[in-house]
Amino acid sequence: MVRAGAAAAARRRELDISQRSLAAEGIINAGALISFEKGRSWPRDKTRAKLEDVLRWPPGTIDQIRSGAPAARTDVRAEFAADAAHSDEGSLISEAVVAAVNALGSAIAAVPARDHPEFIPRLSAILADLRQLEGVATRATKVGRVTPALIRALSAVRGRIDDVTLLAATSPDATLGQRLYAARRRANLTIAETARAAGVAEEDVVSVESERAITGVAADLLERLLGQLD
Missing domain, CATH: 1.10.260.40 (lambda repressor-like DNA-binding domains)
Known part of the structure; x- marks a missing residue:
């Protein structure tokens, strides 16, 4: 629902359609639209059909997005990245980024000793994930309001990048x-x-x-x- 609402909001902005105009035309009232775009509610079939028409989408597009389209998304981090480019839900994105950063903590804790051949490969993989998350948060600051939550998310991911890179640099095999x-x-x-x-x-x-x-x-x-x- 969050993905579908965010996609609809991005498409509406792309076409320069205001929330007020949709309400004035009787397509969906402002409160219901806001709730849908924030992923909190799901419009009725008739309302979705009207939205798809005004958004110039083929019938059934909103349902397909909710179901996971495009099917190529297989990585949670990649999904966050795609959504971040179009969604103004800064708090949702920041929470997702911080949660992902925290989840990587267990991977960092499981990294073997410095003299182990997997020390640098494992840390390099973690750093790649962290840089992807940093990109998510950075893009979110460019498409929506920069909120304290987004600032905290950026701080969390950059702080972890700093810690992990400095740890990797202690190895003679560091890149x-x-x-x-x-x-x-x-x-x-x-x-x-x-x-x-x-x-x-x-x-x-x-x-x-x-x-x-x-x-x-x-x-x-x-x-x-x-x-x-x-």
Whole structure:
């Protein structure tokens, strides 16, 4: 219901249709629409049909969204990411992000010792999940009101990213991105300052810390900077 309501709200905004106009045209009253868009109630068949018509959706679309369409969504985090891009339910998103961050706590606690071959792979997988959650919360701040709940969600996920990356950097098998993050944190350098010090683009620093590929030249320059910082 939350997914269907959020999708309908996003489509309504996309078409620049106000809640008031839907009420004035007798499609659905404002209170019922707000309740539906927040996932708190489910409109009757006739009302859903009217909404689909005004939203220019094929008949049955709202039911299909409630049932899980698109079927390609198989990961809870991916579902959060898709919903966050269209929903103004900041509190719902923030609660989901914080819950997911807390759920990853057990995965972090189960990580083996630093000398175990799975230490870095396991932490890297957790960091990938955390970065995805950070993206969810960041996108939510761009499409809706920035609420205290969203700020707390961003703080929670970024704090956990910080903790996990610094832990990973203690391993001799840490990635370049993990070592760079820890080094610039110790030196109190921003991404922009790190990029200028290394002679690379800011995007190179962002990419390597997110475990995305960069050129060999940029990697060499960052490795040289790491040697200087250490």
